[in-house]
Amino acid sequence: MSKGEKWLRSVKDSVRPLFVELVVYSFFVNILALVIPLFVLQVYNRVVAFGNISTLQGLVAGVFVALIFDFSLRQIRSRLLQKAAMRIDIGVGETLMKKFWSLPLKVLESRPSVYWQSLFRDVDTVRNTIAGAPFLLLIDLPFAAVFIVLIFLIAEPIAWVFVSIVPVFVLLAVVSGKLVGQASQEEKESQRSRDSLVGDMINSRSTVKALSLDVGISPHWENVHSNNIESALRRGMKHDGFVNAGTVFTLATTVIITSFGALAIIDQKLSIGALIAANMLSNRVIGPFSQLVGAWKSFSAYRQSKDRLDEVMNIPTERLTETIQLENPAGDIKLENISFRYFDDGEHVLENLSAHFTPNAVHMIMGPNGGGKSTLIKLLKGLYVSDKGRILIDDADITQFTRKQLSRWIGYVPQETVLIDGTIKDNISGKRDYITDEEIVRVCEKVGIHKVITDFQDGYATNVGEAGRMMSGGVRQRIAIARALIGTPSILIFDEPSASLDRFAEIQLKGLLHSLSSNCSVIVVSHSPVLLGVTTHLYLLDKKRMIISGPRDDVLKQLDNRSKDENPIEKTASPSTNKVKV
Incomplete structure (x- = not known):
């Protein structure tokens, strides 16, 4: 049967x-x-x-x-x-x-x-x-x-x-x-x-x-x-x-x-x-x-x-059983020659890609549209499985862990923020009973949205509407960030986190990333000049591969030495000012 x-x-x-x-x-x-x-x-x-x-x-x-x-x-x-x-x-x-x-x-x-x-x-x-x-x-x-x-x-x-x-x-x-x-x-x-x-x-x-x-x-x-x-x-x-x-x-x-x-x-x-x-x-x-x-x-x-x-x-499922209970990892991530494609007969979106994301640092991934940045993020989160190569968390292959384990260890803010029809509190907690009100308020204060929420007539009981459409783009984005901070994740991944934020909120996010990096490995996909200022390591992804990676200032110097025709990033200021135009 x-x-x-x-x-x-x-x-x-x-x-x-x-x-x-x-x-x-x-x-x-x-x-x-x-x-x-x-x-x-x-x-x-x-x-x-x-x-x-x-x-x-x-x-x-x-x-x-x-x-x-x-x-x-x-x-x-x-x-x-x-x-x-x-x-x-x-x-x-x-x-x-x-x-x-x-x-x-x-x-x-x-x-x-x-x-x-x-x-x-x-x-x-x-x-x-x-x-x-x-x-x-x-x-x-x-x-x-x-x-x-x-x-x-x-x-x-x-x-x-x-x-x-x-x-x-x-x-x-x-x-x-x-x-x-x-x-x-x-x-x-x-x-x-x-x-x-x-x-x-x-x-x-x-x-x-x-x-x-x-x-x-x-x-x-x-x-x-x-x-x-x-x-x-x-x-x-x-x-x-x-x-x-x-x-x-x-x-x-x-x-x-x-x-x-x-x-x-x-x-x-x-x-x-x-x-x-x-x-x-x-x-x-x-x-x-x-x-x-x-x-x-x-x-x-x-x-x-x-x-x-x-x-x-009859479709095979992802791993569902935890073989052993492990403590939160330190957040050291290594990519060893990974390749990925969406269809068996399709072209590779990423090919022979290697990188190293160290703990207690802010890593920014940059590159042109369609370069595979969002796909890479989903691989890091364990949402996709690479066709070739390995992804290691603290030198352990990511495929041995269940989605629940990875969700506890890795906080994630997707590029497209979609909330579920319900209250703000439910969207942040995910209706998980073990998450206390104190923890919800703590992460909201950390994100800088607590005052905004309490200004609503119903506060945390405010309904976000279908797919969160009752909220502005910036509020939705910050609710998603607060949701990612619930628990004690060792790794935080942000995919274009400042896309819907104004200048002031983006500066607040910059400070948040800096404070989070003291206890977490923070990975950000962004082209924001503001967020670049807090970045410690920079990665340039293009044409399915990691072209340049390393400490931010070293990468910017390498880009400075390249002709504008050969790289997708046009530098308009000196590295010391950390202002770039993407």
């Missing part, structure tokens, strides 16, 4: 006792379904034929008792089904969430966000199929054999009609499943394209409005939306066609039964009561098979959803 199948098996095992109860209650519900047809048969054959009123009274009393039991059993069955659905929803949802966060970042970035969103909708499909109407339908189908046997007992001359019509419905269900399944898959793909475009439009709404880009986007949206509508119509026409065919066959079955039953009555081979009872039982026989034609869409969607979830569950 593959990993992709084990996750579902474990979820099913958790609800197996409920499923057993459901089958038991469904058995009695289906047995009680015989009550009404048998009641009608007895009324016509015994009450109407012989005028036996006392028999009618007994039959009516017995039927009402049976109906009360039927209602109670159906209620219990519904509650059991809801309980099973809740367990499946929780089990599958939690399994998918844990799997999602255990996947390597390279895998998460290789697929669009709408793909991952659709997986969580697949959870709903799995739940609704395993613990919904389709499951009850599968339970009821075997009882059709019981009803056919009963029809043979009370109306043998027309029982052959049922035996011959059932294969027609089965064939109709199988064909509809194949054709509607293909159409549903096409509709799903078109929905992903539409949802992806909608997400892009929403995320860039301010830019679109500011530049009136809707003029160009609207035709594209109309094309994508029309493709989605067309695929939905194709699926709907196929599905409705098979459902309508099933309805017509059901009506035709009633006509055929009644016709042959009438001939049997004329030949005195069948009573009127038996014909009426057989017609009522026909709904219990043909009904589930007719529903199967329409429900095959659900089974097809379930199979597709399960296949997608299986695929994700």
Whole structure:
């Protein structure tokens, strides 16, 4: 059994006792379904034929008792089904969430966000199929054999009609499943394209409005939306066609039964009561098979959803188990001939790159756009794994550590600051209970944002809004910096930390980096002249390699000796002033 199948098996095992109860209650519900047809048969054959009123009274009393039991059993069955659905929803949802966060970042970035969103909708499909109407339908189908046997007992001359019509419905269900399944898959793909475009439009709404880009986007949206509508119509026409065919066959079955039953009555081979009872039982026989034609869409969607979830569950995860508990490292980082590419057949983004970041220093990485700076930062953070070479923390290979360990040791401020809808406090603490209010205030004071936060009407309880859009860029940036300082990280990595800061805040950041470097190894990706003033070591990354690295003043002197055409940094002042233009 593959990993992709084990996750579902474990979820099913958790609800197996409920499923057993459901089958038991469904058995009695289906047995009680015989009550009404048998009641009608007895009324016509015994009450109407012989005028036996006392028999009618007994039959009516017995039927009402049976109906009360039927209602109670159906209620219990519904509650059991809801309980099973809740367990499946929780089990599958939690399994998918844990799997999602255990996947390597390279895998998460290789697929669009709408793909991952659709997986969580697949959870709903799995739940609704395993613990919904389709499951009850599968339970009821075997009882059709019981009803056919009963029809043979009370109306043998027309029982052959049922035996011959059932294969027609089965064939109709199988064909509809194949054709509607293909159409549903096409509709799903078109929905992903539409949802992806909608997400892009929403995320860039301010830019679109500011530049009136809707003029160009609207035709594209109309094309994508029309493709989605067309695929939905194709699926709907196929599905409705098979459902309508099933309805017509059901009506035709009633006509055929009644016709042959009438001939049997004329030949005195069948009573009127038996014909009426057989017609009522026909709904219990043909009904589930007719529903199967329409429900095959659900089974097809379930199979597709399960296949997608299986695929994700089979993807190897990053390291999850800590082999040994270690103290915080000193923060000495070495890169030994590392190479990295995003795709197996793609070009290397970094190639044979080596560097050394010493503790208690501020290291600045500089270079042109697209030079691999952000990729290098993610490698240092352990978010990516190099294809070649090693990254060492205190002479220990970084790949042996889990993401939780690296997160404790390495604070990280990404280039694109995104906050999660919630309070400022929750965004800084990450809703981790062990982080105290005192620690949150301490890091905010250190970053210089505590006064800004307390000036808000709700203080630390202020909601940052969707993706932090209620906050200014500078406030978001400083909240992200405060978040990175939580705990006692030995290494702090900043990717363009001053991009959204004003001059005053940038000077404050300069002082912060200087104070942090007394206890940490600080690595900064930046071209800021202000931050260069606090830098102790400088690294120039270009064309996949580390071109120059070393103490800041030595590197600046080397750059001074190079022609402006050969290096991407144009020096406009003497090294002693530490003012450069990038």
